[in-house]
Amino acid sequence: MSEAQEFNEKDLIRGAKRGNNRDFGKLYDQFLPQIYRFVYLKVMNRQDAEDICHHVFMSAWTNMRNYRDIGYSFSTWLYRIARNAVIDFYRTKKVNVELASVEDVLSDGVDLASQLGATLATERVLAALPRLTEEQRDIIIMRFVEELDPGEIAEIMEKNTGAVRVLQHRAVHSLKKILSEDSDQTHTV
Amino acid sequence: MDEHKILENLKQLSHISPRDEFRQGLKRTLLATTALPEAPLVRRRIFGIEIFPLVPLATAAVLVLTVVLSLNTGPEAQVFAGLNNEEILSELVSSSDINISLNEFSSYNDADQKINVALKEASRYGTGR
Secondary structure, three states: OOHHHHHHHHHHHHHHHOOOHHHHHHHHHHHHHHHHHHHHHHHOOHHHHHHHHHHHHHHHHHOHHHOOOOOOOHHHHHHHHHHHHHHHHHHHOOOOOOOOOHHHHEOOOOOOHHHHHHHHHHHHHHHHHHHOOHHHHHHHHHHHHOOOOHHHHHHHHOOOHHHHHHHHHHHHHHHHHHHHHHHHHHHHO | OOHHHHHHHHHHHHHEOOOHHHHHHHHHHHHHOOOOOOOOOOOEEEOOEEEOOHHHHHHHHHHHHHHHHHHHOOHHHOOOHHHOHHHHHHHHHHOHHHHHHHHHHHHHHHHHHHHHHHHHHHHHHHHHO
16 A cells, blocks of 8 residues: 555545545545455355455444554455454355356456456356355455465554465465365266 | 465455545545544553543542541540430530520529519508508
8 A cells, every 4th residue: 555545545545434425435435346246255145255244344434433543454444343353254144155157256347258277167166155264365365366465464453474475375275275176076977 | 386376376465455436435425424532531551551640539538538537536526416315415405595594584583583572562562551
């Protein structure tokens, strides 16, 4: 994030803390896509992801005055709210994992027809994600989908950077193992 | 699938985005909801416990008052003023109003006695005539 962007974000946060809903609206525009992706890849259901995102942003807005700039970014705060919301979702609702087709969830901007091979492979990766542990899935999404740096992931997960690197290594190893097992089964059949 | 391919496919997932209707609908809901502005009394943390700034001030004021009161009066004198009848009576006796009334009473009493004596003498002289 550039210095100008960071300054702007701080201004928006200050405004939102004073109750300025337009400033919060701009923060929402900026952070909704990544929070939505994170939540979607955790629950694998569009309706549930929308419900959880609704809860996350409503909760952030109504608790905006409690947000303190104490070293970590606004997005870290949102990710933390989202992680807790997903945990609550799993606690309170019997989860029915729906593996939506990639075409349904990828944005319209991607030319899926020309990337059919890539899409099938992506679908396999998408199907493998729920078989990882919660922490491994968090790491994979934040590190390789959102491309957050290990320091920010450590803040979100309230762990140290070393622990995040170890988790990341294990998560990639597990994902590779799951995909190779799937591949072996496909070849056997 | 090798690691490079896996990471490439994971990157593809970054194209997942929320529906426009959902994005706009939630924004409208958020903009229509009033969030409470930042509290005027900013809470502070002491040893990890959040407290309002007026609490230590009030506690300090109570402590100072307690110390001042305990220095001015001994423990034996720390009784409720309204229940101390002796003190109330001594205050009444020493008050100037009641002293004035008593002085007036004694002077009236003297005058009555003098009038009685004069009337007796007058009646005695009157009968002797």
